[in-house]
Amino acid sequence: MLALLDGDIIAFRCAASCEPTKEKPFREPVEHAIGRADELTYRICNTVSSDEHRIFIGGSENFRKQWYPDYKAHRRSQPKPEYLDAVRNFLVEEWEAELCAGYEADDGIGIAATLIVDSATHAPLFLITEAQFFVLLLSAIFCKKSSQEIH
Numbered sequence: 001m002l003a004l005l006d007g008d009i010i011a012f013r014c015a016a017s018c019e020p021t022k023e024k025p026f027r028e029p030v031e032h033a034i035g036r037a038d039e040l041t042y043r044i045c046n047t048v049s050s051d052e053h054r055i056f057i058g059g060s061e062n063f064r065k066q067w068y069p070d071y072k073a074h075r076r077s078q079p080k081p082e083y084l085d086a087v088r089n090f091l092v093e094e095w096e097a098e099l100c101a102g103y104e105a106d107d108g109i110g111i112a113a114t115l116i117v118d119s120a121t122h123a124p125l126f127l128i129t130e131a132q133f134f135v136l137l138l139s140a141i142f143c144k145k146s147s148q149e150i151h
Contacts, residue, residue: 038094
């Protein structure tokens with residue numbers, strides 16, 4: 001099975017896990033963020049029994065911002081995790097994540113899924129893009145539920 005993964009979700013979640021909190025008033029080392037991203041990516045692929053994967057990371061220029069400058073404007077005031085770029089780079093270098101020039105990772109997943117379904121070269125697909133679904137999948141991974149119980 002081919003798994004199509006939103007690398008931005010993985011990178012953000014793992015980088016953010018190292019940020020200081022009330023309970024942990026210090027930033028953990030970047031190696032922790034990278035290790036968590038590696039483990040999480042492996043666990044996702046293993047949980048969905050994928051023998052192939054493609055990971056997509058959103059590009060810096062987004063066509064939506066050209067059409068609508070306030071696209072995701074509510075996020076501008078929120079600081080990005082310190083290690084976000086390091087984790088994204090790790091996913092590109094070690095997991096061969098694909099940078100999406102001019103569009104977001106979930107757009108890349110949609111394009112890839114459409115092309116794959118149209119060509120019938122890979123089936124079935126397992127798409128991981130929506131944050132709510134990702135949380136469900138994480139619950140399944142860390143609670144050791146089978147992939148059939150995720151649906």
